[in-house]
Amino acid sequence: MPSKKKKYNARFPPARIKKIMQTDEEIGKVAAAVPVIISRALELFLESLLTKACQVTQSRNAKTMTTSHLKQCIELEQQFDFLKDLVATVPDMQGEGEENHTEAGGEKVPRRFHI
Template sequence: MFTKLRLRLSVLTNLLFFSLFFEYIQNIYFLAPKMTKQDNKKKKTTVFPVSRLKKIMQANENVGKISASVPVVASRAVELFLKEFVENCVEEMKSKQGKRITNDHLHTVIKNNPKFKFMENMEAFKNV
């Protein structure tokens, strides 16, 4: 008799739980603000094209298969790196009361900041 009672109680609690759970999900779904086309545009996560970054990565012979998340993370890393580099160049430009970022500003930032020292030997910056 007790097993039948326990079974009925467990069935009732499961039904109650699931009914409350589905009610909760419906409230979230129906009360949540609907996304517009503008909201979809805001969801763009990367600035640089992921497919192009993947092609650049796979151009290296030493690189094998690439997970789908790697180019996305690399895109974000490139974005953050360039943001910091440009911010430092803008600070250098403002300190010299300039209106445009010039090659001198780039060279100064590269020489003075240890994060950007690796760019000193790049061909693009040697002849500038």
């Protein structure tokens, strides 16, 4: 007899999401569908962020999405305001020479995402 347990299709691992959720002491049991819904919400959020970051990248005539493009996207879109602290240390875009990022010691840091 086949199992009656439902299988959900999720792009982010629901077990990992559940584990993260349960690190909060105030969260008790979590229904099986909750991590799947969180997974879908995460997918939609990332799609929105990356679509807008892609627009920034294309508006700069760049072929490589960098952390600077993500920073500009986060600063321009009000819905991403909660991420501003995360990108505060990312260097601002610098014209056409933005492909080479360096740290204080002069060491090159790869910060590219090919689109």
